[in-house]
Amino acid sequence: MTAGDKILLAHGGGGRLTDELIHSVILPAFENQTLNKLTDSAEIRLGKDNICFTTDSYVVKPLFFNGGDIGKLAVCGTINDLAVAGAKPVALSLSLIIEEGLEISILKKILASAAQAAKEENISIVCGDTKVVEAGSADKIFINTSGVGLKLSKAEVGFEKIAAGDKIIVSGTIGDHGMTIMSQREGMKFESEMKSDCGSVAQICAKEIEVLDSDIKFMRDPTRGGLAATLSEISDQTDLGIEIQETQIPVNPTTQAAADMLGFDILNIANEGKVVIVVSGQKADECLEICKSCQNGKDAAIIGQIVKSSEPLVELITMIKGRRIVQMPYGRELPRIC
Amino acid sequence: MLERINRAYIQIARAQKSLGRKINIMEVCGTHTVNVFRAGLRDAFPEGMRLLSGPGCPVCITDQGYIDAVLSLADRDDCIIATYGDMIRVPGRNGSLEQRTNRGNIKIVLSAEDALKLAKQNPDKKIVFVAIGFETTAPATAVIANEAIEQGIKNLFIFSNHKLVIPAMKALLSEKNHKIDAFMCPGHVSVIIGSDAYKPIVEQFKRPCVVAGFEPMQIVEAISEICRQLADNTPAVDSVYPAAVTAAGNKTAQKIIEETFDAVDGCWRGLGNIDKSTLKLKGKFSELDAEKQLGVKFIHEEDLTGCQCGQVLCGLMDPPDCGLFAKSCTPDTPVGPCMVSSEGACAAWFKYTRRKRRNQ
Numbered sequence: 267m268t269a270g271d272k273i274l275l276a277h278g279g280g281g282r283l284t285d286e287l288i289h290s291v292i293l294p295a296f297e298n299q300t301l302n303k304l305t306d307s308a309e310i311r312l313g314k315d316n317i318c319f320t321t322d323s324y325v326v327k328p329l330f331f332n333g334g335d336i337g338k339l340a341v342c343g344t345i346n347d348l349a350v351a352g353a354k355p356v357a358l359s360l361s362l363i364i365e366e367g368l369e370i371s372i373l374k375k376i377l378a379s380a381a382q383a384a385k386e387e388n389i390s391i392v393c394g395d396t397k398v399v400e401a402g403s404a405d406k407i408f409i410n411t412s413g414v415g416l417k418l419s420k421a422e423v424g425f426e427k428i429a430a431g432d433k434i435i436v437s438g439t440i441g442d443h444g445m446t447i448m449s450q451r452e453g454m455k456f457e458s459e460m461k462s463d464c465g466s467v468a469q470i471c472a473k474e475i476e477v478l479d480s481d482i483k484f485m486r487d488p489t490r491g492g493l494a495a496t497l498s499e500i501s502d503q504t505d506l507g508i509e510i511q512e513t514q515i516p517v518n519p520t521t522q523a524a525a526d527m528l529g530f531d532i533l534n535i536a537n538e539g540k541v542v543i544v545v546s547g548q549k550a551d552e553c554l555e556i557c558k559s560c561q562n563g564k565d566a567a568i569i570g571q572i573v574k575s576s577e578p579l580v581e582l583i584t585m586i587k588g589r590r591i592v593q594m595p596y597g598r599e600l601p602r603i604c
Numbered sequence: 605m606l607e608r609i610n611r612a613y614i615q616i617a618r619a620q621k622s623l624g625r626k627i628n629i630m631e632v633c634g635t636h637t638v639n640v641f642r643a644g645l646r647d648a649f650p651e652g653m654r655l656l657s658g659p660g661c662p663v664c665i666t667d668q669g670y671i672d673a674v675l676s677l678a679d680r681d682d683c684i685i686a687t688y689g690d691m692i693r694v695p696g697r698n699g700s701l702e703q704r705t706n707r708g709n710i711k712i713v714l715s716a717e718d719a720l721k722l723a724k725q726n727p728d729k730k731i732v733f734v735a736i737g738f739e740t741t742a743p744a745t746a747v748i749a750n751e752a753i754e755q756g757i758k759n760l761f762i763f764s765n766h767k768l769v770i771p772a773m774k775a776l777l778s779e780k781n782h783k784i785d786a787f788m789c790p791g792h793v794s795v796i797i798g799s800d801a802y803k804p805i806v807e808q809f810k811r812p813c814v815v816a817g818f819e820p821m822q823i824v825e826a827i828s829e830i831c832r833q834l835a836d837n838t839p840a841v842d843s844v845y846p847a848a849v850t851a852a853g854n855k856t857a858q859k860i861i862e863e864t865f866d867a868v869d870g871c872w873r874g875l876g877n878i879d880k881s882t883l884k885l886k887g888k889f890s891e892l893d894a895e896k897q898l899g900v901k902f903i904h905e906e907d908l909t910g911c912q913c914g915q916v917l918c919g920l921m922d923p924p925d926c927g928l929f930a931k932s933c934t935p936d937t938p939v940g941p942c943m944v945s946s947e948g949a950c951a952a953w954f955k956y957t958r959r960k961r962r963n964q
Contacts (some may be wrong), residue, residue: 274702282936289899452714526818528714529635529946531642586609586820590956596935 280452281491281534281595305424306486307351309417316417319468320344323410329376330534331450333442334464339538340409342466343489345387348413350485350541352421355387356414357362361395363408376407379476387466389413396595418472420479425503427483430574433550434510435543437470437557438463438565439518439537440493441525449524459520464560465539470560472604474543477556484544487537494533497580498594500572507575510592512584533582544572605821609646612824613650615831620652624704628654628783629830630919632773633790634661634947635818641956643820653827656919659772659875660790662737663690664917664941664948667871668793670736670765671941672696673902677732677763677894681865684709684726686719687734688741690945691893695938697905716744720751723760730895733853735764739796742766742883743857746864749889755794763894769793770801770869771881775872776918777809783919786812788823791845798853802841864889871904873941874914913940916949923950930954 273425276283284370293302300308307318324340334342341358360380364373391411443462467487474482486498493515501508517532523534539562545553549570557566580592619627631637632878637657640646646655654887673800675696678685685701689712692697692701709729713719718735735745745762752760769790776782789802794815802813812833816826825844843849861883868882870882885893894900907914910928915921923929923942933939 272703272706275705276702276936288935529638582644584642584644584648584820586605586643586645586648586824588646588648590641590644590647593955596951596955 269551271594279490279595281495285594286544305351307353307415308346309351313510317510318348318351318415318417321410321412323408327405328450329372329406331462332446332460333462334467335376335379336407337376337573338383339464340411341380342408342464343538344411344413345389345468346487348415349468350487352423352471352475353415353417354472355389355468356416357390357392358384359393360391361410361604362397363404364396364398365404365406366398366401368406370553373407395465419473421475422480423482423484425484425500428500428504428506428544428572430506430572431547432483432544432572433547433568434508434514434570434572435545435550435553435557435568436493437467437541437563439516439521440537440540441521441532442518443538444492444535445521445524447448448528460524463537463539465562467539467541467562470541470557470563473556473560474495474553478545478549478553481546481549482543482553483546486542488540488542489538490536492534493542494531494592495594497592500544501580503580505578507578508570508580509573510570510580510582512582514567514569516567533592608821609648611827612831615828615835616650616653618835619831621643622837623785625865626652626654627785627831627834628656628919629786629788630656630658630784631788632658632660632769632777633793634945636660636788636790636816636823638821638947638952639818640823643823645820645823657916658776659872659940660894661919661947662741663694663917663944663945664913665767665872665874666736666765666941667873667904668907669871669902669905672905673900674734674763675699675701677900678704678710678896682730683727684711684714684722684731685734686711686722686731688713688736690947691734691736692746692798693938694941716748720748720757720760723752723757727759730759730761730762730898732761732898735762735766738767738769738793739861740792742861743796746860749864749885749892752892753889760892761894761897762885764864764865764883765898766883766905767870767872768881768883770798770805771878772875773805775875775878777805777811777917780875784811785834788826788830788836789813789815791815791817791848794843794845794849794853796854796857798851799841799843800851801853806839806841812839813841815845815849817845817848859914861891871908874917877904907940911940913942916942923953
């Protein structure tokens, strides 16, 4: 470990420090084949069924933001982790760590929102836990959800399926969640115009697998670290290069303006209702149409492709036809000064 | 768009022919530095033109002594440090602000106004505003200084190390071995100071000064205009960002800067002491002046061992030529400020051009 052997906020940023913490501290503690794969969901064989199992903790400030809240986020985030693994979500747990002093009315609002999100996906929250800690020991409320899902029989997704010539699709505009949260937190003038994409991608994922089965090679929800982190990981894990076209990446202009104002690279900004799909070249157009036919995939676009390359890097072909590298983000994004 | 790029190519070739060598254009703004990389411009332009990243990143040009002084204030239990985000990871001789965040007294602010709010919310603490940046951020500091006096707020302290761009540009051109053929002038700063502010540089040093916006094509246009001037040997002040920048600038902002600060001699990382380049609060604001009220002093300190940020900021070295670059100095473990700031030249080189993979 570096940086003085203490946990920094950047260790939770989804970038390189997070990666390093997981590999040098967390994985060695539990060593097993299933965990070592570090997939969004673990796959476990139970009898003749393959079960997917995942967990995630949610800490977000503010608790309520334009487009969602911590309750909806906690349900959709875990559903998405199951969905991108090619599973049909079956049931969720929901655990609360509440700071002493939180108004019950706020808790009710959060739970109602979580319940609504679960209902929309036809999934039940079947178990949970409640802990209260003294004031100052937590920030209002933290939520953990775990989820189990049944692996779809047609699903054959994994890094090992990816090959040169495959296309990359993103299901809609990127960076909306991260920039909405940041601008709402900082009281920026854009805040009213931006909306988090907080939502489920389960419909998209299920439909893609149903229609295109093994032509869908890989899916991932680009949350922390944004599109950059997801693409870097694909390149790292496959030893293949990736080329993406800046002009093809869907971005909401207000989100872009907010990112520019703070000096952020939109590719590094978190999403909470998007999926990146790697699909075989010949089925890419069909895959795109399926995405667009879904409620949360209307702005989907083919943004690039997997390439054979002596240097397995993610390269962005820019608007002016220049090239630059896209990497796993470093540390925590810090707003710039002027 | 490609047509405009081709036109720029032609001007670059003309300028190169006219000078009989590679041409060096310095961008004096961290946002330009980053956007040049993000847009892939370095890759798109011919080798005969070099872009040098100048002293345009506020954190990067801040002297080591000031950073250590801020850290000493952060170690005090009676102080809350209100700082722009870029600053928190800059290493001092004894760690960084980021490594002190568990003390709970480091607050990231997006504007000076947030520091004033913090002062009101924490009446029993001394709020120290780390006032750095150029003419862009100085007016906001001036506003809170005036508001704090008007509202009788006694616990806000301003640790001013604001810098002025023009004296630094002159200092760079006064160095014997500088390589600068022209300046691409900063967009935001020019909104405040106005494009006429560059006239003395053109007159004294015969260097083109062209103000650019931040869109890739605005940068291309600026480069094209700079090269045309170099080729024709007609250095002048020009702006390809006319929508935002006027000849006279923002008079209101200039006035409040003048009324609030004195321009005094001050140290810059890499450039050393520059006459009348640093803004300190005027005497009438002395009750807000952190240096006067909190007993904090800072003197120029040399950069940390081996760090070449100073050379990079003067356009004398590209980051990859520094012995620490991508070895002991990375965005995760920065040695110098140019690797920390999102506007820093070293960070931009590392993030957007480094062709090695993370496991290597």
